[in-house]
Amino acid sequence: MTSTETLQDWLALEHEAVWLYPVIGARFGALAERARTSYDDHGTVRDGLLARLHQLRVEPVPPALSYDVVRVRNKARALAAARQLERDIAAVCLRLAGDSTGDLRTYATRGLRRAALAELTWGGRPDAFPGLP
Amino acid sequence: MVISRRALLATGAATVVVAAGLGGAALGHRLDDLARNVGIEPHKEPDPADDRLIARVAADQNTLLAQVEALAVKHAKLGLSPFVAISTAHAKAVGVPAVVPDIAAPPANRAKAVDALVAAYSAASKARAADSVKAASPALARVLASMSAGLAQCARGVGELR
Incomplete structure (x- = not known):
């Protein structure tokens, strides 16, 4: 897998995050502030990935036509969905860290750190090796 | 593609074992045991810069482990x-020194104890992120990047314990 393909996988997850967090915020008032912050953070990352892919003259993957709403039907499931999404982002960033060098590896390492901390925000516990299953 | 924890850490350990064989005496025979435990053979042609990097990371992480244990x-x-x-998992991944x-x-x-530990973890996180960018081996880069996030x-x- 090339680093460009991995960037596309990362972008697909950021599209999902930009969909997920407003849904969580709208459904669960107690999570609204956290959801707003996460939405803003992921929107920024998504825009950065779009810019990188455009620079590479690659057509970025679009958002999916639909996402699974059932997984956020109650607060506990919403928290779990957020943690899982952050873990998925950490995993793809970890893959990119190995597929790349220099600036792109730095970018991937920052993304991995951000996702690992976001997982804590949504109720996760510290782990020795975030991004690894 | 999902990278398994076992496979990735085994690759990192292989490089450490070679570092010990090339003169990292402080790393000792425990690294050989670690390699055997994960069923790997030492990498035949490791990058010398990676060997030095791992030896330094091992020293740093074991110092941090000693700090956390003392504070605990x-x-x-x-x-x-x-x-x-x-911290024990981190130290084991890169090699446990004899001393x-x-x-x-x-x-x-x-x-003050909590503040000191937060500062130590933050500094180690930044250092491992920088180390990840320096690594020649993709597997080592991943181990260090993941360690930085952890x-x-x-x-x-720890900061939330204040």
């Missing part, structure tokens, strides 16, 4: 056992 004993009510476990590093006694004041989580987790 002195301030037992903080409940630092999850962080001791994480326990010397460290300063942890602060007697609880708040250390950042520890910094936040």
Whole structure:
């Protein structure tokens, strides 16, 4: 897998995050502030990935036509969905860290750190090796 | 593609074993045992710069482990056992030196002790991120990047004990 393909996988997850967090915020008032912050953070990352892919003259993957709403039907499931999404982002960033060098590896390492901390925000516990299953 | 924890850490350990064989005497025979435990053979042609990098990371991480352990004993009510476990996993991944590093006694004041540990985890997280970019081996880069993220989580987790 090339680093460009991995960037596309990362972008697909950021599209999902930009969909997920407003849904969580709208459904669960107690999570609204956290959801707003996460939405803003992921929107920024998504825009950065779009810019990188455009620079590479690659057509970025679009958002999916639909996402699974059932997984956020109650607060506990919403928290779990957020943690899982952050873990998925950490995993793809970890893959990119190995597929790349220099600036792109730095970018991937920052993304991995951000996702690992976001997982804590949504109720996760510290782990020795975030991004690894 | 999902990268398995076992496969990735085994690759990192292989490089460490070679570092020991090339003169990293402080790493000792425990690294050979570690390699055998994960069923790997030492990498035949390791990058010498990676060997030096791992030796330095091993020294840093084992010093951090000693700090966390000392603080966990002195301030037992903080409940630092999850962080001791994480630092132990980090130290094992890069190699355990034969000699326990010397460290300063942890602060007697609880708040200062927590602050000191948060600072140590934060510094280690930044250092491992920088180390990841320097690594020649993709597997080593991943181990260090993941370790950096785990250390950042520890910094936040310990900070919440204030």
